[in-house]
Amino acid sequence: MSRKSLKHNISKQNPVSAQWIGRFAPSPTGSLHMGSLAAAVASYMIAKKQQGKWLIRIEDIDKQREVIGSVDSILTDLESYGLFWDDEVFYQSKNEQWHQHVIEDIAKSGWLYACDCSRKDILERSEGVYDAKCRVSSNKVITSTEINSHCPDAAIKINFSHGHDHFEDQILNEQSFTSAMQKQDFILKRRDGIFAYQLAVVADDIHQNINHVVRGADILDSTPKQNFLYDILEKTKPSYYHIPLITDDKNLKLSKSINSPSLKQVEYLQDQKKVITKSEVLLKIFEHLGQKIESSLHSLKPREIIEYYIDNWDTKLIINS
Ligand SMILES: [Zn+2]
Known part of the structure; x- marks a missing residue:
């Protein structure tokens, strides 16, 4: 299956730096949840702030765990939150x-x-x-x-x-x-x-020339192991950015566990009565990532919020969140 982002040409508006390549690498084991969307947003912002490329890799090597339909659901969700990727989606299972x-x-x-x-x-x-x-x-x-x-x-x-x-x-x-x-x-x-x-992960990151890895802090323990493999292979290690995990917050169960609700559930569950829009979900994620939230952002559509932060994103704020 090959699928390009509908807004694939967006990156062509800016010169894409060959030096900076980031990625988001979900497993197709279900819908995107808040934790994975936060990793997608952070990796996108850190790459785009440097006019870099942002690639999608589907980590579908373990076919037993794959949930049918989840690749499409993940990609559709990313697009609906205004996150458009560069190049074709890469499938780990094709790289054996x-x-x-x-x-x-x-x-x-x-x-x-x-x-x-x-x-x-x-x-x-x-x-x-x-x-x-x-x-x-x-x-x-x-x-x-x-x-x-x-x-x-x-x-x-x-x-x-x-x-x-x-x-x-x-x-x-x-x-x-x-x-x-x-x-x-x-x-x-x-x-x-x-x-x-x-x-x-190491083989694919080398294959895709990934030089900046942004992901959840639940992967911290894996990083020394992956660096060890880079050294044995005599390859340059990427820079790592581990973002804080999303935990329970204001009646929203946002944990990274497999019981974590999908975004669709989050969009409807908050406060039981009030429907939370995609823009509000996105702003909660930017807030979690330590970014300043201007009140005027609440009236924007998801892609407009993403574009605002391409100009206003500050990676250094993440540690304070
Ligand atoms: Zn043994």
Whole structure:
């Protein structure tokens, strides 16, 4: 499926900087919710403020989790909130050959191994923190040519014991990750043969030349792992901007959990009687992102609000929200 934004030509009004490429990368596991819309808005604003490109990547690699119709619903919602993307929508599931190439490249580090421990095993043995048993006991490295032929009922993990435990976030500043949970080895290819999140995200961001990653703070823990892969691949790491999560606020249940309401529910649920418009939803998100809300904005349509903030957005305000 290929779909271009209806307002694809908008970016042509401004010279698009080849240097700045951001993205929004939703999973098609349901409708957009407030948390994902906030990540979309922030990533759009930070890219457009620099006249950069804003790409959409659908992270549909795990077909079992995909909810039919959600890609269309997500894209329609983005357009209805005035967020128009550059280039064609990119589908992660179509990039598996590249994922394979990248994991073979990583395997040259000698840090990949097979792990057949179940979640239950790890829970019983070491309270859910992986103790690197398979790495230590078997001492068997998976080479580039063994990626597809290793023990079929095992995941491919990477030795993260020499990995990063900190990075500099553009919004949250210095971030450290020193707990055993944060420093454990992680999966690059699942036992069901599907490339794991950390591998696919890094491979796709490299493939799409993404150099600025804006996303929710729930992904913070993944960032040192992803940086580790960039280093092994000898690629330049993107700059990271992790935005604060949306939590319960003024009768609106806005959590990032799977029980979080879709935007359509939010639009109708507030105050039970009063219907909240898309413009009001958008202004709540800009408020959450620390931006100044002028009273005149309330009468604008979503795209007019977006255009106002392309001129008036200030990333530095996010930390104060
Ligand atoms: Zn294991």
